[in-house]
Amino acid sequence: MTTLQAFTFELVLPREKKSTVNTNYAFFVGKAGNSESIVINDQKIYIAPNGAFAHSVKLHDGDNRVVIRSSYNTQVYRFFKNKRTAAVPEAVCDFDIKRAVVKKDNTPLRSTPVDAGMNRISHLFKDTTLLVNGSKSGFYRVFLAKDQIAWIAMKDVEVDCSEKELEPATFITMDSKKYKNAAVQTVKFTRNLPYTIEEREKEIVFRIYNPELSDSSVYTVNMQKPDKYTYNTTLKDGLYTFKVNAVPECFKDCTIVVDAGHGGTEKGAIGCLGDEEKNINLRIALELAERLKLMGANVILTRECDGNTSLEDRVKIAKNCNANIFVSVHLNSIGDIPINVHKNKGTSVYYYNPNSKRLAECVEKTVTQSAGTRKDGVRTASFAVIRPTEYVGILVETAYMTNPCDSVLYTSENFAYNAAKGIADGILEFVGQ
Ligand SMILES: [Zn+2]
Numbered sequence: 001m002t003t004l005q006a007f008t009f010e011l012v013l014p015r016e017k018k019s020t021v022n023t024n025y026a027f028f029v030g031k032a033g034n035s036e037s038i039v040i041n042d043q044k045i046y047i048a049p050n051g052a053f054a055h056s057v058k059l060h061d062g063d064n065r066v067v068i069r070s071s072y073n074t075q076v077y078r079f080f081k082n083k084r085t086a087a088v089p090e091a092v093c094d095f096d097i098k099r100a101v102v103k104k105d106n107t108p109l110r111s112t113p114v115d116a117g118m119n120r121i122s123h124l125f126k127d128t129t130l131l132v133n134g135s136k137s138g139f140y141r142v143f144l145a146k147d148q149i150a151w152i153a154m155k156d157v158e159v160d161c162s163e164k165e166l167e168p169a170t171f172i173t174m175d176s177k178k179y180k181n182a183a184v185q186t187v188k189f190t191r192n193l194p195y196t197i198e199e200r201e202k203e204i205v206f207r208i209y210n211p212e213l214s215d216s217s218v219y220t221v222n223m224q225k226p227d228k229y230t231y232n233t234t235l236k237d238g239l240y241t242f243k244v245n246a247v248p249e250c251f252k253d254c255t256i257v258v259d260a261g262h263g264g265t266e267k268g269a270i271g272c273l274g275d276e277e278k279n280i281n282l283r284i285a286l287e288l289a290e291r292l293k294l295m296g297a298n299v300i301l302t303r304e305c306d307g308n309t310s311l312e313d314r315v316k317i318a319k320n321c322n323a324n325i326f327v328s329v330h331l332n333s334i335g336d337i338p339i340n341v342h343k344n345k346g347t348s349v350y351y352y353n354p355n356s357k358r359l360a361e362c363v364e365k366t367v368t369q370s371a372g373t374r375k376d377g378v379r380t381a382s383f384a385v386i387r388p389t390e391y392v393g394i395l396v397e398t399a400y401m402t403n404p405c406d407s408v409l410y411t412s413e414n415f416a417y418n419a420a421k422g423i424a425d426g427i428l429e430f431v432g433q
Pocket of ligand 1: 330
C-alpha cells in the first residue's frame with residue numbers, strides 16, 4: 001500500500017515545500033501514476049498518456065498556499081511572494097573625458113548599459129584605447145564620435161589616470177583583396193582604436209573611430225556581402241583585418257559543428273518524468289552528426305559523451321576547425337514565466353547575428369515537419385555559442401521538456417532520429433546542394 005501511495009504522483013518541481021519567490025507564478029511539474037487524476041487548488045489538470053503533467057499557479061503578494069492532491073495523496077506547498085518595488089532608474093554620472101584601456105579580447109561594446117540582450121555593437125580587442133565621459137550601473141559611457149556613444153562594463157577596462165597627453169592615433173595604410181570566396185580589407189593605425197559593425201541588407205559596414213583626433217573622425221569600410229556569409233575581425237598593433245567569407249555552395253565543402261547542449265554536472269532542463277535534457281541533446285546530436293557525415297559534410301562534435309564542456313570551449317572548437325555552420329541542440333524549459341505551460345510547446349530556433357536568420361527559419365520548418373512538433377518560432381537571443389560571426393550559428397530547442405504533450409513526443413523511440421533528420425534537412429535547404 002505504501003508503494004502505491006508513493007507512486008500516485010511525483011513532483012520534479014517545486015523542489016521545496018516552502019519557499020520565498022519573486023516570480024508571479026508557481027510551477028508544478030511531475031509524473032502521475034497509472035490512471036491517477038491530479039487536482040491542484042481544486043482545478044483538475046491535464047495528464048498526458050505517459051503520466052506527465054505541468055501546471056502553473058498565479059501567486060499574489062505575501063503567503064500563498066497550494067494544495068495538490070490525488071486519490072491517495074495530498075500535499076501542501078507554501079510560497080511567500082515578495083512584494084515588488086519598482087526600481088528607481090539610476091542617473092548617468094557625467095565627468096570630464098578620461099582614457100580607458102580594454103583589458104582583454106572579445107570585450108562587448110554595447111548600445112545600452114545593460115549586461116544582457118541584443119545590445120552588443122562589437123567585440124573589442126585587448127589594449128584598445130577608449131574615451132569615457134560618464135558612468136551608469138557599472139558601465140562607462142564611451143565617446144566614439146559626435147552624437148555616437150556606447151557602453152562598456154567598468155570591470156572590462158583600466159582607466160588611465162595619468163596626466164600625460166597621448167599623441168592621437170594616425171592612419172597608416174589601407175588595403176583590400178578579393179578572393180574566390182572571401183574579401184579582405186585591412187586598415188592600419190598607430191594604435192588600437194574602437195570599431196563597430198553594422199549589417200545592412202547588401203553590405204557590412206565596419207567603422208573605426210578615432211575619437212581623440214576630432215569629433216567626426218570615423219573611417220568607414222563598406223564590404224559587399226554574399227547571399228550566405230560569415231565574417232571576422234582581427235586587430236593587432238593597430239592593424240584591423242576585416243574578412244567576409246561566402247558559405248560554401250556545396251554541402252560536401254561545409255564544416256558543420258554539432259553541439260549537444262549541457263553535459264556532465266550541467267544537466268540542463270529536467271522534464272516532467274524527471275529525465276535530463278543533456279542526455280536527449282546528446283542522442284539527437286549523435287544522430288545528427290551521423291546523418292550529416294553520410295550526406296558528405298565534414299562534421300565535428302563538441303562532445304561525444306556525457307561530460308562537462310564549457311561554452312568557451314565549444315566556441316573554440318568551432319573556430320579552430322573553421323566551421324561554416326554551428327548547430328547547438330537543446331530542449332526547452334519554461335523558464336521563469338510559466339504563464340500558460342500548455343502554450344509553451346514545440347520547436348523554437350534561436351540566432352544572434354542576421355547571417356544566421358535564414359538557417360534558423362529553414363530548421364524550424366524542417367524539424368517541425370520531421371519530428372511532428374509545433375512551430376514555436378524563430379527568435380533572437382544572446383547565447384554565447386551562437387554570437388560569433390565566424391560561422392552561421394543557431395540553437396535549436398527541439399521541444400519543451402516541461403510540456404506534457406511534448407514529453408510524450410521526445411521520450412518516443414524515434415524522436416532523436418526524426419529531430420536529427422529535420423535539422424539536417426534544414427541545413428541542406430539552407431546550403432543548397
Ligand atoms: Zn538547454
